[in-house]
Structures are given as C-alpha cells and as structure tokens.
Amino acid sequence: xxxxxxxxxxxxxxxxxxxxxSVFDKLAEYMMSMGDEIWQRIDQSDEDTKEILDLxxxxxxxxxxxxxxxxxxxxxxxRIQQSALSNLFQSFDRDSMGKHDTTHKGAGTxxxxxxxxxxFGDNLSNINLHETMRNAIARKGGGPPVKLEQxxxxxxxxxYQTSCATVVLIDMSGSMNRSGKYAMxxxxxMGLAAMVRAQYPTDSLKMVGFYSYASPMTxxxxxxxxxxxVSMFDSKVHLRISLDQSPKKVPQHFTNIHAGLKLARxxxxxxxSANKQIILITDGEPTAHIEGRDLLLIYxxxxxxxxxxxxxxxxxxxxxxxxxxxxxxEDYYYFGLVNFVGELARITRGVAGYCTSEQxxxxxxxxxxxxxxxxxxRRV
Numbered sequence: 001x002x003x004x005x006x007x008x009x010x011x012x013x014x015x016x017x018x019x020x021x022s023v024f025d026k027l028a029e030y031m032m033s034m035g036d037e038i039w040q041r042i043d044q045s046d047e048d049t050k051e052i053l054d055l056x057x058x059x060x061x062x063x064x065x066x067x068x069x070x071x072x073x074x075x076x077x078x079r080i081q082q083s084a085l086s087n088l089f090q091s092f093d094r095d096s097m098g099k100h101d102t103t104h105k106g107a108g109t110x111x112x113x114x115x116x117x118x119x120f121g122d123n124l125s126n127i128n129l130h131e132t133m134r135n136a137i138a139r140k141g142g143g144p145p146v147k148l149e150q151x152x153x154x155x156x157x158x159x160y161q162t163s164c165a166t167v168v169l170i171d172m173s174g175s176m177n178r179s180g181k182y183a184m185x186x187x188x189x190m191g192l193a194a195m196v197r198a199q200y201p202t203d204s205l206k207m208v209g210f211y212s213y214a215s216p217m218t219x220x221x222x223x224x225x226x227x228x229x230v231s232m233f234d235s236k237v238h239l240r241i242s243l244d245q246s247p248k249k250v251p252q253h254f255t256n257i258h259a260g261l262k263l264a265r266x267x268x269x270x271x272x273s274a275n276k277q278i279i280l281i282t283d284g285e286p287t288a289h290i291e292g293r294d295l296l297l298i299y300x301x302x303x304x305x306x307x308x309x310x311x312x313x314x315x316x317x318x319x320x321x322x323x324x325x326x327x328x329x330e331d332y333y334y335f336g337l338v339n340f341v342g343e344l345a346r347i348t349r350g351v352a353g354y355c356t357s358e359q360x361x362x363x364x365x366x367x368x369x370x371x372x373x374x375x376x377x378r379r380v
Contacts, residue, residue, distance in 0.1 A: 037226065117154060
C-alpha cells in the first residue's frame with residue numbers, strides 16, 4: 001500500500017524535468033556560438049553550476065567522456081538538431097518547403113490521381129479499387145459474383161523518390177566569427193541533419209569544414225566547432241607550406257574552398273546514391289589552395305587560387321555532382337565574393353545563392369529539396 005501526500009499547486013513546481021531541459025537549451029545556444037570552449041569554462045565553474053549539470057546529466061542530455069569531462073550525449077545532440085530544425089521552419093515562409101519528389105512516376109509514396117494497369121512488382125497497397133472492380137464487371141458482363149483476375153487490377157501512379165548523397169561544405173575561416181554567421185550556419189547544418197534523419201532515411205548527409213585545410217566533421221564535432229582564430233594581420237600574405245613536412249604552427253584562418261571541394265568529391269564518389277550534391281556555404285573568396293604536396297596561403301585573394309578552385313569545381317560537375325554555393329553577404333565589401341560564386345555556378349551549371357545569415361536556412365533547405373530531382377536511370 002502506497003501513501004501519497006498532496007499539497008496545493010503554487011505554480012513553482014516542475015514535475016516534468018523541463019527546468020533541466022530549459023537550462024540545457026540555453027547551454028546549446030552558447031555551444032552554437034562558442035563550440036566546445038563552453039566546456040572549458042564549465043570545468044572552471046563553481047559547485048552550484050556543476051550541481052545543475054548533474055541534473056541535466058540525469059535527464060540523459062549530457063554525459064562525461066573517458067577523461068571525466070562533460071559533453072553532449074546522443075540524446076542531447078538529437079534535441080539540439082530538432083530544435084534547430086523547428087526554429088528554422090518557424091522562420092520560413094509558409095508552404096515554401098516541399099518534399100524530395102521528382103517529376104517522374106515510379107516507385108514511391110506520393111499517390112497521383114492517374115492510374116495504370118498492374119505490372120508485376122507494383123505495390124498492391126496503391127490499388128485503385130474502383131477501376132479494378134469496374135474492369136472485372138465489364139469483363140464478366142455484370143452481375144454477382146465478381147471474380148478478380150490479374151488483368152483487372154489497376155494501381156495508382158506514384159511519385160518516384162530517389163536517394164541523395166549530400167556533403168555540406170562549411171566555411172570555418174576567421175571572418176565567419178562576425179555577425180553570428182557561423183552560429184547560423186551550424187544551425188542550418190544541424191537542422192538539415194534532423195530533417196534527413198526523419199524524412200529521408202536512405203539519404204547520406206556528411207559535413208566538411210574548410211579553413212586553411214579541410215576535414216570531415218561528425219555531427220558532434222560540428223556542434224563543438226568554432227571558426228579558426230585569425231593569427232596573422234599582414235596586409236599581404238604569400239606562404240607555401242609543405243604538406244609532408246608541415247611546421248607546428250600553420251595559420252588556420254584562411255579559406256581553402258579548393259581543398260573542401262576535393263575532399264567532398266572523393267567522399268561522394270564512394271556513395272552509391274542516384275544523386276550527389278555539394279552545398280557550399282562561405283563568406284569569402286578563396287585564399288588558400290593545394291598545389292601538388294604544398295599548401296598555398298595567399299591574401300588578398302588571387303586569380304591563382306580562384307583558378308585552382310574553379311578547376312576542382314569543374315571536376316565535381318564532370319563527376320555528376322551538383323554544386324550549390326551560398327555566399328553570406330553583409331555589405332558592399334562582398335562584391336568579389338558575388339563574382340566568384342557566380343562564376344562557380346556558371347562553370348558547374350549549378351546554383352549561386354546570395355543571402356544574409358538570417359536568409360540562409362530557407363535558401364539551403366529549398367535548394368536541398370530541388371537537388372534530389374534527378375531520376376536514376378536503370379539499365380537492364
């Protein structure tokens with residue numbers, strides 16, 4: 001027998017654990033801007049803060065790694081991604097988003113009013129019962145009983161839905177630290193991951209960060225990431241760095257779109273999806289590229305780096321990869337970037353987008369859906 005004691009509700013009680021979740025959501029906001037630097041500050045925080053963190057850990061939203069440091073758990077990462085997706089969609093124009101459908105009819109989930117005769121392999125869950133019965137009655141000449149034969153069956157046409165492999169290239173150069181550009185880019189990438197997981201489970205979505213170099217990022221690494229700190233303030237830079245004997249300190253804050261495109265192309269060529277696409281998000285012209293086994297850092301942006309980058313973009317297009325580039329434009333200073341992104345779109349026959357960080361989400365999501373509209377051709 002259980003004995004329960006009740007008290008009057010005064011509105012201050014929190015029976016759902018939502019207080020821990022709200023604190024976690026605030027923590028996530030800081031992570032979007034600061035990356036894993038927030039954990040370094042927390043490690044130096046007072047006991048009251050750590051007590052709150054233990055409550056959040058009991059909710060399963062954070063955990064401790066093998067070194068005893070706090071980190072976001074898989075459950076917490078999913079919550080952040082879903083929150084990012086919800087926030088983005090609330091900012092979109094109503095009905096601006098569509099599904100990853102094509103104009104082709106075939107195996108899919110979206111039913112059309114058009115019908116066709118049943119063929120072996122068609123899904124009978126899409127049967128047009130009215131037309132099927134009418135065929136059977138017409139064949140028999142009317143009157144019960146009605147017996148169905150294979151030639152009587154009619155099924156609805158369905159929309160062909162193809163899988164897609166996508167690599168999102170994320171600019172991590174020093175200038176992305178300004179005006180909340182990197183935080184918004186992270187939110188868009190995380191929201192995209194949540195949407196793909198929920199709606200397109202056969203898709204592949206991977207992230208690559210580019211700076212002076214380029215490297216793949218897991219979803220957790222993306223959350224922990226931040227733009228590279230500017231470490232050189234020279235008005236002119238021209239450095240050649242060996243990739244085989246790289247010095248200990250290499251400026252990280254340059255913009256190596258060339259390396260990002262090359263890495264993304266290699267990743268996508270290992271994918272078997274019908275469609276492949278690269279979504280590039282940047283706020284600056286390329287200032288770094290690879291020549292042989294050397295890394296070149298050149299500022300101001302040079303035609304040499306631009307040509308190397310455009311050549312790699314052309315290789316992506318020749319490999320059947322759709323390239324969509326989004327330039328984060330804040331003021332007139334970005335005139336050179338607009339020209340570069342336009343040229344990138346021209347040589348790849350891809351997409352060029354120019355937007356502020358607030359407009360980025362809708363631009364990327366709408367482009368993502370349209371990027372899956374090629375039909376896979378099967379040869380027997």
